[in-house]
Amino acid sequence: MLLLKLAARDLLTLNARRRxxxxxxxxxxxxxxxxxxxxxxxxxxxxxxxxxEDLVAAGRGNVEMVVECAATLDETDRxxxxxxxxxxxxxxxxxxxxxxxxxxxxxxxxxxxxxxxATAELVQVPGMGEKxxxxxxxxxxxxAFTSFRGPLHGLEFECGGFAYLxxxxxxxxxxxxGVDAPTGAYARVYTSDRRAQLLSDLRSSFAVDGADSxxxxxxxxxxxxxxxxxxAMIRSNGEDTVFTLRGRQKLVADxxxxxxxxxxxxxxRPALVPDKRRVVFLVTGGAGTxxxxxxxxxxxxxxxxGRTVKYASGSKAFNGALQEHVGYGDREFKESFTYFSNxxxxxxxxxxxxxxxxxxxxxxxxxxxxxxxxxxGTKPQVDELLDASRLTVFFLDEAQSVRPQEVGTVAVVxxxxxxxxxxxxxxxxREQFRCGGSDGYIRWVRGLLGxxxxxxxxxxxxxxxxxxxxxxxxxxxxIIRSEAQAGASARMVAGYxxxxxxxxxxxxxxxxDVRIGDWHRPWNADSESFCENKxxxxxxxxxxxxxxxxxxxxxxxxxxxxxxxxxxxxxxxMVRRGDSWVFRRGKERADKEAGVKRVGVAGSFDPKVRPKSxxxxxxxxxxxxxxxVLLTRASRATxxxxxxxxxxxxxxxxxxxxEVHGLRPTWENLPEQARQPHLPRPGRGRRRSRNRRKxxxxxxxxxxx
Numbered sequence: 086m087l088l089l090k091l092a093a094r095d096l097l098t099l100n101a102r103r104r105x106x107x108x109x110x111x112x113x114x115x116x117x118x119x120x121x122x123x124x125x126x127x128x129x130x131x132x133x134x135x136x137x138e139d140l141v142a143a144g145r146g147n148v149e150m151v152v153e154c155a156a157t158l159d160e161t162d163r164x165x166x167x168x169x170x171x172x173x174x175x176x177x178x179x180x181x182x183x184x185x186x187x188x189x190x191x192x193x194x195x196x197x198x199x200x201x202x203a204t205a206e207l208v209q210v211p212g213m214g215e216k217x218x219x220x221x222x223x224x225x226x227x228x229a230f231t232s233f234r235g236p237l238h239g240l241e242f243e244c245g246g247f248a249y250l251x252x253x254x255x256x257x258x259x260x261x262x263g264v265d266a267p268t269g270a271y272a273r274v275y276t277s278d279r280r281a282q283l284l285s286d287l288r289s290s291f292a293v294d295g296a297d298s299x300x301x302x303x304x305x306x307x308x309x310x311x312x313x314x315x316x317a318m319i320r321s322n323g324e325d326t327v328f329t330l331r332g333r334q335k336l337v338a339d340x341x342x343x344x345x346x347x348x349x350x351x352x353x354r355p356a357l358v359p360d361k362r363r364v365v366f367l368v369t370g371g372a373g374t375x376x377x378x379x380x381x382x383x384x385x386x387x388x389x390x391g392r393t394v395k396y397a398s399g400s401k402a403f404n405g406a407l408q409e410h411v412g413y414g415d416r417e418f419k420e421s422f423t424y425f426s427n428x429x430x431x432x433x434x435x436x437x438x439x440x441x442x443x444x445x446x447x448x449x450x451x452x453x454x455x456x457x458x459x460x461x462g463t464k465p466q467v468d469e470l471l472d473a474s475r476l477t478v479f480f481l482d483e484a485q486s487v488r489p490q491e492v493g494t495v496a497v498v499x500x501x502x503x504x505x506x507x508x509x510x511x512x513x514x515r516e517q518f519r520c521g522g523s524d525g526y527i528r529w530v531r532g533l534l535g536x537x538x539x540x541x542x543x544x545x546x547x548x549x550x551x552x553x554x555x556x557x558x559x560x561x562x563x564i565i566r567s568e569a570q571a572g573a574s575a576r577m578v579a580g581y582x583x584x585x586x587x588x589x590x591x592x593x594x595x596x597x598d599v600r601i602g603d604w605h606r607p608w609n610a611d612s613e614s615f616c617e618n619k620x621x622x623x624x625x626x627x628x629x630x631x632x633x634x635x636x637x638x639x640x641x642x643x644x645x646x647x648x649x650x651x652x653x654x655x656x657x658x659m660v661r662r663g664d665s666w667v668f669r670r671g672k673e674r675a676d677k678e679a680g681v682k683r684v685g686v687a688g689s690f691d692p693k694v695r696p697k698s699x700x701x702x703x704x705x706x707x708x709x710x711x712x713x714v715l716l717t718r719a720s721r722a723t724x725x726x727x728x729x730x731x732x733x734x735x736x737x738x739x740x741x742x743x744e745v746h747g748l749r750p751t752w753e754n755l756p757e758q759a760r761q762p763h764l765p766r767p768g769r770g771r772r773r774s775r776n777r778r779k780x781x782x783x784x785x786x787x788x789x790x
Contacts, residue, residue: 177295246271309522373519399446403645582656
């Protein structure tokens with residue numbers, strides 16, 4: 086957890102625009118479920134600015150300020166409130182050249198007196214009563230931050246800490262600076278009298294450059310810069326996600342594994358009679374909370390224990406990317422991934438565990454236009470999934486339901502569990518691991534689109550995620566292509582606002598259906614095989630193939646996936662008029678000369694949501710959800726463009742000025758530690774051992790390769 090990460094000079098810019106305190110207050114409420122007090126807000130406005138100004142005065146305006154930072158990676162495990170450090174200063178040490186960290190406790194106290202007792206642990210602050218000596222607070226933070234569970238574990242670092250009382254003099258707070266005050270690397274105290282010494286010590290602790298690299302290293306150790314899921318799977322030969330499951334993720338995985346050990350037969354001790362009860366886990370969480378990471382980790386751990394496991398999804402793009410990009414040439418791996426519709430006939434014997442990712446994409450019935458009607462499912466699809474295994478795990482986000490026939494909701498799973506007399510366990514994921522770990526960005530998107538009750542608000546740069554609005558589709562494409570060519574992963578996606586032509590002719594040419602003025606580009610190929618003389622990838626691997634950059638994806642080919650940069654084109658299906666969104670259904674016209682369909686009336690052309698069978702409210706909900714998916718595919722930056730001029734002006738007003746020093750995460754601007762090119766697809770012929778993981782490897786632990 087952290088509320089803000091900005092270089093000192095950027096924090097001052099943000100404050101000058103009157104956007105720092107509102108952002109911190111919104112993040113505070115998100116994490117702690119309570120409003121920030123007036124005193125907390127005024128402390129941010131005063132003390133943070135004082136510290137940032139001193140860093141700039143010391144010539145260290147590049148030093149990163151991580152505001153209200155959790156002391157350990159798993160503060161959710163604590164029975165009490167999480168330990169939050171006022172500020173963590175991060176940079177590079179000028180002599181050792183490694184990571185340099187200073188933990189800072191900011192106090193606005195102007196006077197302190199000693200408490201009459203035989204200890205220096207407490208001091209009396211007029212108007213506030215007895216308070217713990219700030220050096221003792223820092224000692225607790227220091228020990229936690231540098232412990233085996235803290236974010237500095239495993240790194241080479243220099244770490245210290247200090248309390249800063251910018252409103253006080255040495256004489257007015259003598260108990261804090263006297264000879265009997267606590268001592269240690271974390272116990273320094275600065276007052277207004279000691280400002281010159283503070284500036285000197287800041288110069289001694291931090292180099293003039295390299296702070297961005299140091300901060301990136303820290304964020305990675307805090308779990309906010311995870312390896313993209315597909316890269317992680319490739320790196321681990323598909324056996325592990327390489328993520329360190331954190332906080333609620335680890336708790337969820339541990340609970341499911343513990344339950345599996347109780348209710349499933351032990352392959353090594355078949356004589357033991359297991360618990361016969363059927364168990365259903367329902368894990369809810371928004372985009373980027375790590376549902377797939379937990380699911381894939383569970384799959385690896387359960388397979389290592391000898392369980393029969395299948396990983397099912399309703400997303401063709403997600404499954405296709407895993408099967409083709411990770412499991413290329415590995416039939417056993419590919420066959421362990423399947424679809425919800427493949428369980429009309431239950432497996433015999435039943436699976437031990439069925440993991441159902443993207444469960445919001447559950448259908449009412451299992452049907453397929455290529456099947457004979459007698460092969461179609463005759464009961465709810467969710468019932469077929471429960472019949473297929475002893476233990477079923479559903480990962481679900483109702484805000485990502487984008488088709489009218491998608492019925493995956495919490496209520497549907499609960500009712501199915503009751504019909505099967507199964508024990509239902511509800512679990513939730515909340516921490517954000519996509520979009521740079523920026524809960525602020527997720528909240529901003531949801532407010533923008535009206536997916537949540539929150540109102541649209543001004544975007545505030547937080548050092549974790551970047552947003553900008555392009556003036557034209559040409560500009561959007563230029564940005565996305567330049568980042569991809571530099572080494573980042575990047576794709577362009579759009580609302581389904583143009584007809585979609587199937588590949589044409591023997592060479593399977595793609596029609597440039599997405600037409601905005603003179604700018605014409607094709608959708609990703611509506612094909613199961615390569616197109617245009619085998620240069621354009623099929624839809625199922627468009628998201629990961631190097632030649633996918635020239636086509637435009639939609640919600641159905643992007644859902645469940647992520648890229649460093651994502652260019653999102655909003656079409657005429659959702660436009661801003663005054664204080665509200667207006668939703669439109671499109672109509673096509675025949676272009677007889679070209680022999681294809683074109684836009685007749687601008688709006689949605691999604692055949693799944695355009696029919697009159699979908700009423701206006703449901704149509705609006707599905708369009709909002711589609712853009713919610715598209716706007717949460719980036720891990721570093723989203724570039725927005727709307728084909729509607731009024732909507733584009735509205736987006737520009739909300740996003741505001743993006744020219745803040747160092748905050749645009751171009752490949753060129755990124756520190757070396759952040760430049761992680763996506764890995765190539767592995768070659769054929771790889772063979773893996775399903776059970777080679779050691780039994781004593783704890784669930785959710787990271788394996789090094």
